[in-house]
Amino acid sequence: MTDDRLDLSPLDPSRDEVRWRWLGATIRNRAAAELARRAGRAGVLSTVGHWAWPAAAAAALVAVLSGGALALVHPPATTEHVVQAFDLEEPVSAWLEQGRAPTTDDLVLALERGN
Amino acid sequence: MREEDETLVLRARAGDAEAFDVLVRRHMRTAYAVALSVVMEPTDAEDVVQDSFISALERLDSCQPDRFAAWLMRIVRNRAISLQRRRRVRRSEPLEWADGVKSAEDPGTDLDRARLREQLLEAMAPLPERQREVLLLHDLEGWRHREIGEALGMKEGTVRYTLFRARRAVRERLGYEETRKEEP
Numbered sequence: 001m002t003d004d005r006l007d008l009s010p011l012d013p014s015r016d017e018v019r020w021r022w023l024g025a026t027i028r029n030r031a032a033a034e035l036a037r038r039a040g041r042a043g044v045l046s047t048v049g050h051w052a053w054p055a056a057a058a059a060a061l062v063a064v065l066s067g068g069a070l071a072l073v074h075p076p077a078t079t080e081h082v083v084q085a086f087d088l089e090e091p092v093s094a095w096l097e098q099g100r101a102p103t104t105d106d107l108v109l110a111l112e113r114g115n
Numbered sequence: 116m117r118e119e120d121e122t123l124v125l126r127a128r129a130g131d132a133e134a135f136d137v138l139v140r141r142h143m144r145t146a147y148a149v150a151l152s153v154v155m156e157p158t159d160a161e162d163v164v165q166d167s168f169i170s171a172l173e174r175l176d177s178c179q180p181d182r183f184a185a186w187l188m189r190i191v192r193n194r195a196i197s198l199q200r201r202r203r204v205r206r207s208e209p210l211e212w213a214d215g216v217k218s219a220e221d222p223g224t225d226l227d228r229a230r231l232r233e234q235l236l237e238a239m240a241p242l243p244e245r246q247r248e249v250l251l252l253h254d255l256e257g258w259r260h261r262e263i264g265e266a267l268g269m270k271e272g273t274v275r276y277t278l279f280r281a282r283r284a285v286r287e288r289l290g291y292e293e294t295r296k297e298e299p
Contacts, residue, residue, distance in 0.1 A: 008255040010231035039130025
């Protein structure tokens with residue numbers, strides 16, 4: 001194969017400089033409306049973005065403070081609280097305190113006590 | 116310093132007219148070559164280039180910024196094919212602006228160039244579209260085999276062979292004496 005180029009310069013669109021520049025200008029003119037729309041949208045997004053971080057930071061601060069206040073007023077429930085609240089007796093309270101699953105014996109015992 | 120397409124696309128997305136202008140100037144010639152390889156009519160190719168850039172701008176958010184050139188060329192090719200199909204159904208009216216813009220050059224030069232252009236287009240017309248595209252990108256736009264291969268999804272060797280066949284066919288149709296008869 002050779003690298004014997006064909007002379008395609010008669011097809012070169014930019015040889016007609018006036019027409020070529022005119023084509024570029026036409027594209028720019030037609031694009032102007034869309035570019036303006038995008039610039040406007042970018043402006044709005046930028047404004048929203050400008051306020052978004054301070055707003056998010058403030059919301060996070062409020063959430064942390066609220067959580068702390070709630071924790072002080074209503075301390076988190078412990079096993080002891082649950083046992084007291086539901087008035088649970090042995091062996092159920094023992095399972096909860098030991099954090100283990102009930103055995104068959106435990107279940108039989110619990111049913112007998114329930115009766 | 117040459118600004119990368121990626122940066123320009125991001126700026127154009129935000130409505131930066133200057134960035135879009137650079138993209139247009141940078142890719143207009145290639146877009147024209149791709150369009151011409153399909154429609155084979157200079158004024159139609161110019162029309163396709165215009166519409167493709169506007170379409171690309173409207174859909175710029177869906178473009179992967181570092182793949183802008185390949186993405187734009189797909190738009191150009193699809194638009195050109197679409198125009199070609201429409202044209203087969205109904206020969207379109209000449210574009211208003213196409214007739215409105217006159218060349219600044221000597222009318223005689225214009226005529227000569229128009230004649231040469233017609234001859235080249237006629238010689239290229241029977242070639243498969245892919246051959247025309249490779250030929251225009253290489254011999255008109257000065258792309259390298261590797262670049263064409265990447266853009267069109269072809270192996271470099273295939274690009275070379277396609278180009279060889281396209282040149283040979285055009286030369287034969289133009290009635291040139293073949294200086295070399297060697298096969299690849």
